[in-house]
Amino acid sequence: MNKETRCFVLSMAQVSCQKPLCDEWIDNPCEYTDYFVRAQEPDTRSLIPPSEARRMSRILKRAVATSITALNESGISHPDAIITGTGTGCMENSEKFLIDLCRYGENCLKPTLFMQSTHNTISSLIAIILKCHGYNNTYSHMGISFESALLDAWLQIKNGMIRNALTGAHDEVTPFMALVMERTHPEFSFISETSMSAMLSSGNDYTSACEIKDIRLLHKPDMKKLAALLNEDTDPVLMLGINGNPLNDAPYLELLGNLDYSPSTEQYKKTFGDNFSSSAMAFYKGVRILENCGDDKTGRITLINHSEDSEWSVIRLQRQPGEIVKK
Amino acid sequence: MKIFVTGTGIISALGTGTEATLQSLLSGESGIDVIRHLSTGHKEFPAGEVALSNEDIAGMLGVGYPENGLRTVLLGITAAREAVSSASLADTDLKDAAFVSGTTVGGMDKTEKYFKSAFDAESKTEDSLELKYNDCGYSSAMIADNTGCFGMVTTTSTACSSAANAIIFGANLIKSGVTDIVVAGGAEALTKFHLNGFNTLMILDMDTCRPFDRDRAGINLGEGAAYIVLESEESVKRRNVRPVAELSGYANTCDAFHQTATSENGEGAYLAMRKAMDMARLSPGDIDYVNAHGTGTPNNDASELAAMERIWGTQIPAFSSTKAFTGHTTSASGSIETVICLLAMQHGFIPPNLGWRIPINEGGIPITGTDKRKDIRNIINNSFGFGGNDSSLIFSKCQLH
Structure with a gap:
């Protein structure tokens, strides 16, 4: 790997239970007490022609809205790669197809629902809109789908295979699936929906404040080994997926108990809720914190996420003093 | 590497x-x-x-x-x-x-x-x-x-x-x-x-x-x-293990045309095969066999053949689709057909395109009988998905050390 090539976060955009396509959540977050909170839909009129938007499911509209917003802000119109993470993909269309299959049997089904039900419908739609013939991949691996996509983009940028990548994570939850998840995911606090897109770049053409220094995916790691990885560097703030639910929090607390030091910690799930793409909001919040930490400081945040204590991820973000904040 | x-x-x-x-x-x-x-x-x-x-x-x-x-x-x-x-x-x-x-x-x-x-x-x-x-x-x-x-x-x-x-x-x-x-x-x-x-x-x-x-x-x-x-x-x-083959090149591209149809000139497929050959540092003449995606739909096969013609003109190497053997195994097809390609390379044969009778055009004639060739050095394996998601893998015979 070319050690010289760095990977920066140029721009980001989010749609969630907070006000969409902006950062009002920082000073004025919406607070929720419900178990299931849907995303606040973005106004897409300036981003997607209404005739096209009408034919898109919620997740597709949100994904296109965050992608176009992040692209516009980055100044890159034509990314070298489009890489997406999604835990359950186009759930709304898949569910409708299944309901029709149950109600009407195998003879009156709609092709559009099937065509827009695969996980990679999202990445493909963005490529079709942008006419991007470059690398296009989609990861669907529980709560580390986003990190898998990010790792793919990061490795290719570091290797010089691509210069930049539009990378995102998108998950929608239907009312029925929220009822199901209440049973199948008792570790969640409140179930939410997430769309987050980020432009990553080698920084040859642009500069940005925040750099991705490392990404690790770990399957059922030994807690002591994971702690040893974090003990190597005691400086960064740790961003944890703590949500107040002991079923979710216990592995994080066990990890903290194995550290040689008491780190400062941040969390994000109280603001953004739980879904298979919620770790993308840890990334979003982490990058925003570093962008705003002051030009003269070295800022470092390590994002730690686990999905059912089976899949773990560690992402190291860093901001060096004097690096220019684009905007 | x-x-x-x-x-x-x-x-x-x-x-x-x-x-x-x-x-x-x-x-x-x-x-x-x-x-x-x-x-x-x-x-x-x-x-x-x-x-x-x-x-x-x-x-x-x-x-x-x-x-x-x-x-x-x-x-x-x-x-x-x-x-x-x-x-x-x-x-x-x-x-x-x-x-x-x-x-x-x-x-x-x-x-x-x-x-x-x-x-x-x-x-x-x-x-x-x-x-x-x-x-x-x-x-x-x-x-x-x-x-x-x-x-x-x-x-x-x-x-x-x-x-x-x-x-x-x-x-x-x-x-x-x-x-x-x-x-x-x-x-x-x-x-x-x-x-x-x-x-x-x-x-x-x-x-x-x-x-x-x-x-x-x-x-x-x-x-x-x-x-x-x-x-x-x-x-x-x-x-100290003996490799079966080398994965010498690969590429993924997007046709960026339609969610379930492919472009007439096979742009995505063309780019995937080209880029994979570039990575492997191979020229079109080095390819001995193409295991095509070849689903059997009118759209896919015409588009894939058009992409092959853009690369090889009338000199398309031996090619076949093995989907008439296995059916279209969808998400698994890329690896199932990879194993088929590796067997073809190791045992020196080209798996036939079963069921084929009449050519689409003059150049598009796949291998039909079990073609015994002693030396298959480089194989392209194509896999194309919905959304115009096109991937090509190249496997090459490796020198035993």
Whole structure:
């Protein structure tokens, strides 16, 4: 790997239970007490022609809205790669197809629902809109789908295979699936929906404040080994997926108990809720914190996420003093 | 940096295991037949089902709940265990290794069984717990955990190019030094969901499929799983194992034309093959065989042939689609056809394009009889998915050290 090539976060955009396509959540977050909170839909009129938007499911509209917003802000119109993470993909269309299959049997089904039900419908739609013939991949691996996509983009940028990548994570939850998840995911606090897109770049053409220094995916790691990885560097703030639910929090607390030091910690799930793409909001919040930490400081945040204590991820973000904040 | 293939595992309508697959290919016997296991009213469509029932496979593997009710997982474990053992990987080799698997339907077969009762009861019955396994990631994690203790597991999901993209990501993990060993491929069971989905698109053939035939009328679906072991040169030397082949080039591109149709000039397919050859530092004349995606739909085959003509003109190398052997195994097709390519290379034959009769045009004549060639040096394996997701892998004969 070319050690010289760095990977920066140029721009980001989010749609969630907070006000969409902006950062009002920082000073004025919406607070929720419900178990299931849907995303606040973005106004897409300036981003997607209404005739096209009408034919898109919620997740597709949100994904296109965050992608176009992040692209516009980055100044890159034509990314070298489009890489997406999604835990359950186009759930709304898949569910409708299944309901029709149950109600009407195998003879009156709609092709559009099937065509827009695969996980990679999202990445493909963005490529079709942008006419991007470059690398296009989609990861669907529980709560580390986003990190898998990010790792793919990061490795290719570091290797010089691509210069930049539009990378995102998108998950929608239907009312029925929220009822199901209440049973199948008792570790969640409140179930939410997430769309987050980020432009990553080698920084040859642009500069940005925040750099991705490392990404690790770990399957059922030994807690002591994971702690040893974090003990190597005691400086960064740790961003944890703590949500107040002991079923979710216990592995994080066990990890903290194995550290040689008491780190400062941040969390994000109280603001953004739980879904298979919620770790993308840890990334979003982490990058925003570093962008705003002051030009003269070295800022470092390590994002730690686990999905059912089976899949773990560690992402190291860093901001060096004097690096220019684009905007 | 060179990346080698050091092991293979496969299960499909052609049989269980690499050796059984080889024998079926050499005998020219298709695995496509009437649907027996899948619960569907659409028995008019033939398919490449794996002959074994879930009970048979679960018994063979010695696995219980929930794996025994998830056909994708059962097929996946069968192929992954064979790949790991054929590469002589020990438990200690796997602890830092990655498992990357492609799937799209995941545990949809279980969902189909329990969705109605869970939906009608607004999730108030135990049946809704079974819907958890619908997620692609659980399938991969279960396959991985029943194969060995892997250090990293993830899932690609790009419809019919999923397994090829798992192999591409696996290769990038090795090139980047993240790990030395990756077990990569894909698994997909036949489900009512996608059989009916493909049927709504009116691209299923009621007869046996005829890829690249002028009168081709669509797909026969199939199912199965295959994994290959990818390994760095250093690891191959350290473990003193004999590589099957080198993964010398690969590329993924996007046709960026339509969610389920491909462009007339095969732009995505053309770019994928070109870029893969660039990476492998091969020129078109170096390619001895193309294992085409060749689904048998009028659109795919015309578009893929157009892409091949853009690269080779009238000099297209020997090519065939093996989908008339296995059916279209969707997310698993990239790795199933990779294993077929590796067998062709090792045993010096080109698998025939079964069912073909009349050419689309003068140049588009696939190999039909079992073509015995002594030396197949470089093979391109194409896998194209919905959304114009186009992947090409190049496998090259490697010099034994």
